[in-house]
Amino acid sequence: MTHERGSDDEADAPADRGEGHDDGHDEGRGEGHDDGSGDGTGGGRTRAAKAPLDVPTGYRVGDWTVTGLIGSGSWGSVYTAEGAPGTPRAGQRAALKFLGTAPLAPGQRAEVDELVGKEVRFSLAARHPHLIRTYEALPVSDPGSPALDGSVVLAMDRAERSVQDVLAAAEPGAPVPDAVRVLRGTASGLAHLHGEGWLHGDLKPANILLGPDGEARLADFGLTTELDGTHAYVPPMGTLDHLPPEWWSERTGSLGTAVRPTADVWAFGVVAHQVLSGGLHPFPGATARARALAAQAYARGRAPLRLDASLPEGWRRLITDCLAPDHAARAGLTAAKLAERVEECAAAGSDTPAKGRASRTPLLVTAVVVLLAAAGTATGLLLTGGSDGSVGSAKNPGAGGPSSAARTGVTASPVNDTLPAGSDVPQPLRPFIGAAARLCVQPEVTPALIAAMLKAESGFDAHARRPSTDEYGIAMWTPRVFKAWAVDGDHDGTKDYMSAPDAIATMGAYLCWVDEQLKQHGLHTDLPQLTAAAYRTSTRTIEEAGGVPARVRPYVDKVTRYLADYTPRR
Numbered sequence: 001m002t003h004e005r006g007s008d009d010e011a012d013a014p015a016d017r018g019e020g021h022d023d024g025h026d027e028g029r030g031e032g033h034d035d036g037s038g039d040g041t042g043g044g045r046t047r048a049a050k051a052p053l054d055v056p057t058g059y060r061v062g063d064w065t066v067t068g069l070i071g072s073g074s075w076g077s078v079y080t081a082e083g084a085p086g087t088p089r090a091g092q093r094a095a096l097k098f099l100g101t102a103p104l105a106p107g108q109r110a111e112v113d114e115l116v117g118k119e120v121r122f123s124l125a126a127r128h129p130h131l132i133r134t135y136e137a138l139p140v141s142d143p144g145s146p147a148l149d150g151s152v153v154l155a156m157d158r159a160e161r162s163v164q165d166v167l168a169a170a171e172p173g174a175p176v177p178d179a180v181r182v183l184r185g186t187a188s189g190l191a192h193l194h195g196e197g198w199l200h201g202d203l204k205p206a207n208i209l210l211g212p213d214g215e216a217r218l219a220d221f222g223l224t225t226e227l228d229g230t231h232a233y234v235p236p237m238g239t240l241d242h243l244p245p246e247w248w249s250e251r252t253g254s255l256g257t258a259v260r261p262t263a264d265v266w267a268f269g270v271v272a273h274q275v276l277s278g279g280l281h282p283f284p285g286a287t288a289r290a291r292a293l294a295a296q297a298y299a300r301g302r303a304p305l306r307l308d309a310s311l312p313e314g315w316r317r318l319i320t321d322c323l324a325p326d327h328a329a330r331a332g333l334t335a336a337k338l339a340e341r342v343e344e345c346a347a348a349g350s351d352t353p354a355k356g357r358a359s360r361t362p363l364l365v366t367a368v369v370v371l372l373a374a375a376g377t378a379t380g381l382l383l384t385g386g387s388d389g390s391v392g393s394a395k396n397p398g399a400g401g402p403s404s405a406a407r408t409g410v411t412a413s414p415v416n417d418t419l420p421a422g423s424d425v426p427q428p429l430r431p432f433i434g435a436a437a438r439l440c441v442q443p444e445v446t447p448a449l450i451a452a453m454l455k456a457e458s459g460f461d462a463h464a465r466r467p468s469t470d471e472y473g474i475a476m477w478t479p480r481v482f483k484a485w486a487v488d489g490d491h492d493g494t495k496d497y498m499s500a501p502d503a504i505a506t507m508g509a510y511l512c513w514v515d516e517q518l519k520q521h522g523l524h525t526d527l528p529q530l531t532a533a534a535y536r537t538s539t540r541t542i543e544e545a546g547g548v549p550a551r552v553r554p555y556v557d558k559v560t561r562y563l564a565d566y567t568p569r570r
């Protein structure tokens, strides 16, 4: 998809985030926005360009020998390692994060290189008992392994598990083991970062690691940035489930998206709610996207904040302050103050669930759905969503559905699910196209529309590439936009715009949101055409034009023809 670039449209690029409206959309990490979230995770600039690295056991980097895989994030993979015999590191345990750029197209590579450089810089500079310690950064020179050659490896403290792992095993409605200790460490690490003039930028359970001593340490400084006055400028990425509501209306300029330290405070509020309630997200919804929408509705005063009934009163007040709807209202709660308040809550011993509250049942039902969604979708958008998300983000079609489905409580729509047998839609793609459409309750987002758009975009070519306009894969996703919406269509744990299932599922989710946005702006006729036009431009462009702009008319005409071919006759 080409979000129009330049002038005001530049701001639209990451999934229309810059449209300044209010509502609803979602993501970007994250979740991705999910990733993560759920993350949704769940992203943007080019963290979208996922580069999973396959590093064999026994692989040697500096004094370290790789012993096994821990997991992969947006652009790197983390492995267990041990110091090699005969070296000063002999017998020492470590985690190695391989940050790879080799599989990327040259245009993306420069951008990812810059991000990797930042992650290396902040990781090496991070020194605090509640920040993961990085010992060294090692460049890999291995011409025999093109995928690894040129990557950078961060050798760091190896954690036992992440808070995301703890939440996945938690019982909803009760604090996770050591909840208060986790929150104290997290707040302390965050206060140190902010004191250094940095913001973390991707605070989420997957990035809070627990050491063998049980202490929490913040990790993943890929979105960490120095504050420039009151803001930092970061790539338009994050993990849906942990992005503050104002993120969606920030414009993205050449420096990136403006983010305030209060974004970390919001994320802390979400994490605190999750940790103290056994994984429940403070906003309702079966997907990271739906939860992001719920957070935005709350921020606009359209819905109350309904924290879980089990939260002890002191924590409830603190989380409510972290989740103040407006960043200005959150500003008084600096990270240093936050850490103090966490200590006060801890000292008050308010780490046990409130007793005798009657209203758990409905919330628990939601909770289980949320947990299921999160379990299937730990990002990294990311977004974030998300790992988590980053990310991402949590948009596992098998676990829920896109925003509108979640909000209306409908998990599958009665869409016309078939494509004509004789049409040229490749057979192997049909299940993915059908699945993408089924998860959207908007009647216009049918298998026929998705198939027509795929044909118009790439002629169903999963390897299609148009570097001049930064568009790749079967749905011609712009990597940074893809990252903002990424869905793991084939459930392989990664979200890759060059994977046809992922690209198709993401297209379905995005079209669903576009269609809904257009309706909210009073556009009710020719919606398939308007939706296709928005995919090539932006919803704002279509809303301002009140119809299909002339420059995308030929594209829309093509889609219309294919749509007629693919719509089953009844």
Ligand SMILES: Nc1ncnc2c1ncn2[C@@H]1O[C@H](COP(=O)(O)OP(=O)(O)OP(=O)(O)O)[C@@H](O)[C@H]1O
Binding pocket: 070, 071, 072, 073, 074, 075, 076, 077, 078, 095, 097, 132, 156, 157, 158, 159, 160, 161, 162, 202, 206, 207, 209, 219, 220, 222, 379, 380, 381, 382, 386, 387, 388, 389, 390, 391
């Ligand atoms: N030092 C470490 N020790 C143990 N596990 C780690 C360490 N660093 C990262 N991990 C784990 O490795 C996995 C991949 O981490 P990574 O930072 O690459 O991605 P992520 O945070 O999950 O996603 P994203 O980067 O997209 O937000 C995660 O499960 C994370 O919890």
